[in-house]
Amino acid sequence: MQPRVQGGAAELRARREADLQRALARLADTGTAVRVARYSLVGPRQDPADRLAETQAVVHRRRWTDSITTFDDTGVGDPALRPQMARLFAALDAGEIHGIVAVSQVDISPFPTVYAHTLDALRARRGFLALARSETSI
Template sequence: MPTIQSHPLREASVQAPYSGPARGGKSTAGGRPSSQARRRSAGEQLRSLRQTYLAAAAHQREGHPRAALYVLVGPGQDPAARLAIAQAHAAQQGLSVVTRTFDTTGPTDPSTRPQLARLLSTVQRGEIHVIVAASRIDVSAYDDQYQHVLHQLHAQGGGLALARDESSS
């Protein structure tokens, strides 16, 4: 546990255990975590949930799980760079990529994206086991929507792999 030290020139040099927010977050008046600290905590919880579901999906499969690359871009944007990030992560994880796709809707509700819906159906049929994305933004920036997709994938026996984890998205 980190300690806070008094300045050496002060009369009483004492060390007290640091009891502030974890991982460098700041508190507001009254000791409540700041919104930044709450977001970090939510991101850590979502990362843990995603990793648990991904491990469960991989455990159910023999050999290399089949994967699909998926990214989200805005209308008129080229998905190539984001797909390359997802591809590199899939290769690093030893995943066998069987399809690549993207939606050009920009940041909309995941349930309205045709290619993501197609991939979820493919997971449900057992044709792929993992969706690989560049970052969680490809699924949703909103915690509730993101968590819903994680639960949906898990219920269908699949998982989500991210090149950039939730804390760096």
């Protein structure tokens, strides 16, 4: 059983959006174009195309640069153990991307504590997570 995160979905959304705004302000101050990775989590043998198309809409609307497009088909589990998520964290560390665009919280984790931990890991790397849907959507 996962411990409950204080404030639930609203608190998680506020944390994510604050990290996003901080990162975008920092990049704007330096005149740096925003580079992102589009990411989706799907079940085994599930086609990620529709979900990745939703992430493309976010990238297009915000006029960001799409540097990496990828997905994991490992099903729900710890994001730190997913091969493509690990690739994206390495890309953040290397400065290849500034953030990750996913469809919803479930692409990271349906468990609030795991999701919050992932937001913390992104913030520690000066990265961000942008979502096409809110934290309460699938």
